[in-house]
Amino acid sequence: MGEITLRNVSKSFGTTTVIPDIDLEIANGEFVVFVGPSGCGKSTLLRLIAGLEDVSGGTIAIDGRDVTREAPAKRGLAMVFQSYALYPHMSVRNNIAFPLKMAGEDKAVIDKKVNDAARVLNLTDYLDRRPGQLSGGQRQRVAIGRAIVRQPAAFLFDEPLSNLDAALRGTMRLEISELHQRLAKTMIYVTHDQVEAMTMADKIVVLNAGKVEQVGSPLDLYRFPRNLFVAGFIGSPRMNLVSGEPAARRGAAMMGARPEHIRISRENGEWPGTVGVAEHLGADTFLHVHTDAAGTVTVRADGEVALNHGDRVFLSPDPAKIHLFGADGLATPRSAPAMQGAAH
Amino acid sequence: MSTQASRSAARLMLSPAVIFLLVWMIVPLALTLWFSFQRYNLLAPERSGFIWFDNYLSFVSSPAFWGAIVNTLILVVGVLAVTVIGGLLVALLIDQPIWGQGPVRILVIAPFFIMPPVAALIWKNMFFNPTNGLFGELFKFVGLRPFDFLGQAPLASIVVIVAWQWLPFATLILLTALQSLSSEQLEAAEMDGAPPLKRFGYIVLPHLARAITVVVLIQTIFLLGILVEILVTTNGGPGAQSTTLTFLVYKEAILDSDAGTAAAGGVVAVVLANIVAIFLMRAIGKNLDA
Amino acid sequence: MARAVTAQRKTLNTILAWAVALLIAFPIIWTVLTSFKPEPQAVASPPIWFGFDWTVKNYVDVQNQRNYFDYFLNSVIIALGSTALGILIAIPAAWSMAFVPGRKVRDLLMWMLSTKMMPAVAVLTPIYLIFIWLGLLDTRIGLVVVIMLINLPIIVWMLYTYFREIPGEILEAARMDGASLWNEIRYVLTPMAVPGIASTVLLNIILAWNEAFWTIVLTTTDAAPLTKFISGFSSPQGLFYAKLSAASTMAIAPILIMGWFSQRQLVRGLTFGAVK
Numbered sequence: 001m002g003e004i005t006l007r008n009v010s011k012s013f014g015t016t017t018v019i020p021d022i023d024l025e026i027a028n029g030e031f032v033v034f035v036g037p038s039g040c041g042k043s044t045l046l047r048l049i050a051g052l053e054d055v056s057g058g059t060i061a062i063d064g065r066d067v068t069r070e071a072p073a074k075r076g077l078a079m080v081f082q083s084y085a086l087y088p089h090m091s092v093r094n095n096i097a098f099p100l101k102m103a104g105e106d107k108a109v110i111d112k113k114v115n116d117a118a119r120v121l122n123l124t125d126y127l128d129r130r131p132g133q134l135s136g137g138q139r140q141r142v143a144i145g146r147a148i149v150r151q152p153a154a155f156l157f158d159e160p161l162s163n164l165d166a167a168l169r170g171t172m173r174l175e176i177s178e179l180h181q182r183l184a185k186t187m188i189y190v191t192h193d194q195v196e197a198m199t200m201a202d203k204i205v206v207l208n209a210g211k212v213e214q215v216g217s218p219l220d221l222y223r224f225p226r227n228l229f230v231a232g233f234i235g236s237p238r239m240n241l242v243s244g245e246p247a248a249r250r251g252a253a254m255m256g257a258r259p260e261h262i263r264i265s266r267e268n269g270e271w272p273g274t275v276g277v278a279e280h281l282g283a284d285t286f287l288h289v290h291t292d293a294a295g296t297v298t299v300r301a302d303g304e305v306a307l308n309h310g311d312r313v314f315l316s317p318d319p320a321k322i323h324l325f326g327a328d329g330l331a332t333p334r335s336a337p338a339m340q341g342a343a344h
Numbered sequence: 345m346s347t348q349a350s351r352s353a354a355r356l357m358l359s360p361a362v363i364f365l366l367v368w369m370i371v372p373l374a375l376t377l378w379f380s381f382q383r384y385n386l387l388a389p390e391r392s393g394f395i396w397f398d399n400y401l402s403f404v405s406s407p408a409f410w411g412a413i414v415n416t417l418i419l420v421v422g423v424l425a426v427t428v429i430g431g432l433l434v435a436l437l438i439d440q441p442i443w444g445q446g447p448v449r450i451l452v453i454a455p456f457f458i459m460p461p462v463a464a465l466i467w468k469n470m471f472f473n474p475t476n477g478l479f480g481e482l483f484k485f486v487g488l489r490p491f492d493f494l495g496q497a498p499l500a501s502i503v504v505i506v507a508w509q510w511l512p513f514a515t516l517i518l519l520t521a522l523q524s525l526s527s528e529q530l531e532a533a534e535m536d537g538a539p540p541l542k543r544f545g546y547i548v549l550p551h552l553a554r555a556i557t558v559v560v561l562i563q564t565i566f567l568l569g570i571l572v573e574i575l576v577t578t579n580g581g582p583g584a585q586s587t588t589l590t591f592l593v594y595k596e597a598i599l600d601s602d603a604g605t606a607a608a609g610g611v612v613a614v615v616l617a618n619i620v621a622i623f624l625m626r627a628i629g630k631n632l633d634a
Numbered sequence: 635m636a637r638a639v640t641a642q643r644k645t646l647n648t649i650l651a652w653a654v655a656l657l658i659a660f661p662i663i664w665t666v667l668t669s670f671k672p673e674p675q676a677v678a679s680p681p682i683w684f685g686f687d688w689t690v691k692n693y694v695d696v697q698n699q700r701n702y703f704d705y706f707l708n709s710v711i712i713a714l715g716s717t718a719l720g721i722l723i724a725i726p727a728a729w730s731m732a733f734v735p736g737r738k739v740r741d742l743l744m745w746m747l748s749t750k751m752m753p754a755v756a757v758l759t760p761i762y763l764i765f766i767w768l769g770l771l772d773t774r775i776g777l778v779v780v781i782m783l784i785n786l787p788i789i790v791w792m793l794y795t796y797f798r799e800i801p802g803e804i805l806e807a808a809r810m811d812g813a814s815l816w817n818e819i820r821y822v823l824t825p826m827a828v829p830g831i832a833s834t835v836l837l838n839i840i841l842a843w844n845e846a847f848w849t850i851v852l853t854t855t856d857a858a859p860l861t862k863f864i865s866g867f868s869s870p871q872g873l874f875y876a877k878l879s880a881a882s883t884m885a886i887a888p889i890l891i892m893g894w895f896s897q898r899q900l901v902r903g904l905t906f907g908a909v910k
Contacts, residue, residue, distance in 0.1 A: 353734075354730030354731075354733075354734035355730070357726030357729060358726070360727070365783070368749065371764075372756075372760040372764070373752070376759060376760050379760065434654060437651050437654060440651070441647065442644065443648045444652070447655075448655045451658060454890060454893070455658065457886065457892075458662065458889075459843065459864070459885060460844070460861070461864040462864050462882045462886055463661075465865075465882065466664075466882065469875060469878065471661070476679070481680055481681055484679075485680070511658065565751050568753060569755065569847065571847055571850075572846040572861070575868070589755075590755045593755040594758065598758075607759050610755050610757065610759065613753045613755050620751075
């Protein structure tokens with residue numbers, strides 16, 4: 001149940017090819033996140049799986065069954081849209097009941113399922129309200145409720161948290177993760193926010209211009225990015241990518257060091273520099289340091305650090321955590337055995 | 345969001361509308377073209393036959409033709425001038441803060457909803473009539489002799505009637521466009537030191553340019569087809585002083601039962617309207633996706 | 635223009651605006667007043683403004699002497715009939731154009747609108763003859779079809795703009811929820827589109843009621859609506875101003891009332907969206 005396979009899937013709109021060729025395997029119960037910059041094709045890919053768009057080539061299979069030519073409703077999937085797409089003229093109850101009504105279920109059965117879903121999502125008090133009378137988070141839950149009652153093989157989420165403010169986003173992220181643990185169903189989640197991807201996913205699919213750059217667990221992508229794109233995309237703040245002398249010295253065209261993997265010292269270090277902007281967040285401190293050897297480098301320090309604009313510092317990247325890239329943008333594989341199991 | 349299924353459904357759902365309009369366009373126009381090349385008078389249907397462009401020649405060379413073209417131009421340009429300038433002034437006025445904007449709008453817009461025969465007769469009997477009309481009373485009041493508007497200045501009178509009917513349309517469109525102008529633009533101009541008249545000329549007027557264009561083009565399309573107002577007041581006269589192209593064709597067709605000539609006249613009218621339509625399409629097409 | 639303005643300035647503007655508004659609406663006001671005057675007082679010289687003997691005799695006479703109600707009924711049938719028929723054809727067409735996009739949609743829409751710009755006189759002869767041949771002259775059904783055809787582009791256009799405002803995602807959600815095309819239209823699209831459909835209906839009733847070309851050309855007595863009836867008064871027949879005013883008032887009253895509610899739809903419908 002909930003196993004989805006994509007083979008040679010491609011999609012073109014007229015003469016524009018959005019997705020050239022994608023193979024993907026999604027195991028039952030996995031929380032898979034499609035992540036990538038705007039226009040990379042992640043939403044398109046989701047809609048192809050949902051059946052809202054026809055593929056231009058290739059096949060899509062759900063639990064071994066070829067669904068490439070099937071209508072969305074027949075595929076047994078449920079989707080939560082970015083705008084929630086609730087029916088504004090129906091009450092919450094009727095919104096959640098709608099798919100069951102379309103399936104022709106008994107009224108008694110519908111009522112029971114709706115009440116169950118409402119209880120799970122804490123919506124029981126709001127069943128008779130209209131979407132217009134609900135807050136953003138409540139509307140989201142109604143959208144999820146409408147998806148749950150269909151008891152689908154998999155859930156599809158299209159950037160569901162983009163319309164929420166930061167605080168609410170954090171709360172809803174947790175709720176969706178908890179939902180996944182409780183239901184143990186396959187979930188495919190599209191987002192451009194790599195923090196959401198890292199925190200929620202079992203498996204991340206990084207997409208760029210319609211191509212899959214890398215597939216792996218969050219920590220896999222963090223520790224072993226396969227190319228420059230993934231290295232720069234995963235991790236916040238962005239990995240520092242340095243070309244020129246520091247890279248050449250290490251035998252590569254480009255070297256990368258994450259802000260959290262660079263040591264700061266007032267006395268000595270590989271790259272001398274001056275602090276430009278210093279961001280003091282209390283729990284962390286981010287320094288943007290102008291160096292001659294490596295350009296502007298972003299460094300993260302734990303806790304409160306008494307360094308400010310104009311101070312002279314020395315930066316040294318942790319040799320064990322350096323990423324090296326060839327001229328083709330691909331990462332030279334790091335000595336993985338030594339890394340595995342090593343505590344960060 | 346298109347799939348094969350929804351695309352075929354779409355085509356099916358479009359067909360009634362498309363078929364109806366296609367037939368409505370093609371069949372009558374084709375027949376008009378056909379008739380225009382024939383001698384065909386409903387009162388003497390036995391005399392028929394192909395006469396190629398004779399209908400066109402006789403239509404264009406008839407004494408009433410060029411007069412009709414001129415009258416049409418005067419009517420259209422006259423109404424446009426009154427409605428656009430008047431509409432702009434009224435729109436500017438209503439846009440100001442006033443008490444009772446709602447009722448004022450309703451009063452100003454009312455003439456547009458009056459059916460043309462009623463509008464024409466109101467003006468003919470209530471106002472223009474020399475013996476009993478209100479204008480006649482006004483003239484007597486100031487010591488002048490009442491003026492026979494419809495007899496002495498038929499075209500001008502009709503321009504007044506039609507302009508009265510269409511003024512609300514222009515006002516409404518221009519008012520809508522005015523109110524879509526963000527006040528921030530005007531405030532920025534004021535901060536930049538521009539006096540009210542300059543603000544009007546440099547910011548308001550250009551913003552209204554599109555709306556004015558739309559008003560002009562749409563009104564022209566409708567004005568070219570004005571019939572009832574003429575029919576009911578002057579019947580094209582005295583003589584042919586208030587006969588427009590449309591009225592001329594109507595006369596040939598219905599009053600003289602000359603289908604052949606009327607068809608030729610109709611084709612001429614189509615050519616005229618198409619020229620205007622091309623410009624209108626260009627203006628609207630730009631805004632279709634907006 | 636949302637800044638506070640001195641009370642003096644506002645008063646001046648108000649007086650000016652009301653003066654202009656009353657001037658513009660004066661002919662209508664005068665007609666309504668005259669309809670309640672006895673015939674001799676209607677043409678009194680100098681004119682009597684308000685101090686006349688109010689009477690409804692004119693309204694009664696118009697019905698008794700001329701069977702006004704028959705013409706009124708014809709106007710109603712033509713307005714409602716052509717609107718209903720038009721809506722029936724236009725809803726599916728507008729749906730398909732709004733929700734199944736394609737470059738051809740824009741061209742199709744433009745073509746539809748262009749049919750409205752065809753001058754009526756150009757097809758006067760053939761339509762007249764076709765009506766005679768088909769026996770449709772002076773029939774209500776013939777007129778309903780013609781009026782529907784000339785307004786169809788506007789109906790389709792207005793519904794299209796209203797449908798486009800419905801978020802496509804909601805219809806996709808319905809599709810994912812298992813709704814067939816029919817269910818999608820019935821349970822989701824139509825309820826959400828009701829205000830837009832109502833506006834379109836309103837505007838179209840007004841346009842059909844006031845249509846004064848085909849309704850005059852294609853009718854004689856049986857199917858003659860108010861437009862034909864009123865235009866028959868173009869030659870004066872004795873004292874009749876008050877009665878004409880009564881007939882006119884009754885002819886325009888329904889539309890004036892509807893027109894109050896439809897200003898925004900008017901702009902949308904008649905400018906083809908070129909002005910927001």
